[in-house]
Amino acid sequence: MRRTMISLAALVAVLVGLVVAPPGTAAPAPVGRAHLLTLADYATVYPDMDDPLRVVMRSPVFAPRGCEDQGAVVRGSSRILGSVSPASRRRSVALIDQNVVRFESKKAARLLVQRYRFFTKQCVGNVRTDDGEGGKVTLKNRAWIPPRVGDEAAGMLIGWLQDGSITWRRVLATRVGRTVSVLDVSFTEVRPPEADLVALGTLAVERLG
Secondary structure (H helix, E strand, O other): OOOOOOOHHHHHHHHHHHHOOOOOOOOOOOOOHHHOOOHHHHHHHOOOOOOOEEEEEOOOEEEOOOOOOOOEEEOOOEEEEEEEEOOOOOOOEEEEEEEEEEOOOHHHHHHHHHHHHHHHHHOOEEEEEEOOOOOEEEEEEEOOOOOOOEOEEEEEEEEEEEOOEEEEEEEEEEEEOOEEEEEEEEEEOOOOOHHHHHHHHHHHHHHHO
């Protein structure tokens, strides 16, 4: 068997090629508060949200992993979370989370949206689980295919039934280039209206640019 020899100069050239990124592949700028919806944005869709509480932090999104009832962590190259809740409990909007995640590539961003699309198409039905503390819970997974928002969109509708009461979550994932916004709206007792979340997603896309 003949062995192929490689020169020192050639070896250096190969290593440099591995270390130096080709043009156009620079890491994307991190996302920040400017990419999140503002309280004024929320008020245009949910005007009855009086004196809302808002928290902003660097946090990953917990996205569906197949049909499992627990999400898997997705971090991307940068991420930020904005969480808003009304000051008082009501039979309507109870909590809104917005995760904005930026990826190194459009392919990675598309894969995240596809996870939500797979869930809403393949995981419809009731799932018996628990709340992590021994309490019995029934998850009511329902299909929701939203209209296109941004470059693409996918959604989920999940009811959390426990002790005779139910909280409904409607989720909208929208992609703009390498960035994905995931809006998660929770309502007490009633399902979050589709049109309101789509309107909110449209505002989110405008902030992603």
